[in-house]
Amino acid sequence: MPARSPDSIGCRNTSFRLAAHPASEQIAASIGTVGDALDNALMESTIGLYKTELIKPQRPWKALGDVELATAEWVDWYNHRRLHSEIGHVPPAEYEAVYYQQQPNPQVTATI
Template identity: 75%
Template sequence: MLQRPLEPKQYTSFRLAAHLAGEHIAASIGTVGDALDNALMESTIGLYKTELIKRRGPCRTLTDVELGTAEWIDWYNNRRLHGEIGHVPPVEYETAFYLSQPNLQLEAQP
């Protein structure tokens, strides 16, 4: 029985899956039509566009975009109050988390 040859996208997908399996790497690629991999990124881009780009108006230069982005990322990580983590900034929550973990460093043995 003759088999149809793989379409280029199926071939690439098969080769990628085989390569990842051979290297013991878990694929982060969803199934066709699955937006789970991109959901967080798309949500963050939406916030960025709403909170920075639309509020400040059109950027006139690349420097405007770069400085605005750096300021927004600083605010997003260091000063934004996040309701899902107790209305504290993400950096404060992360710091508290790591301070609450046991010290896992090995001590020198005599």
């Protein structure tokens, strides 16, 4: 039997613990199948933008607090002022507000 590298054993154990914890808390984990990269595509894209637009241009960072504050400011800018071509060149917050304004009002019903 070939020897396993410590890295591959650690990854397997970490993956097992990662999957077991949400299950023990009765949480449905959002984990795709092996080789299915589509689940993370949106997050990977956003993280790439975050690194390109904020982290890399301003390095070296002096302190963690500086990164945290800049991240909060970037997230606010990204959601409220950055124009997104895929949604008609408007910020996501504006697009979402318009979307919900166009939805019919939900009817409240009571069952006795």
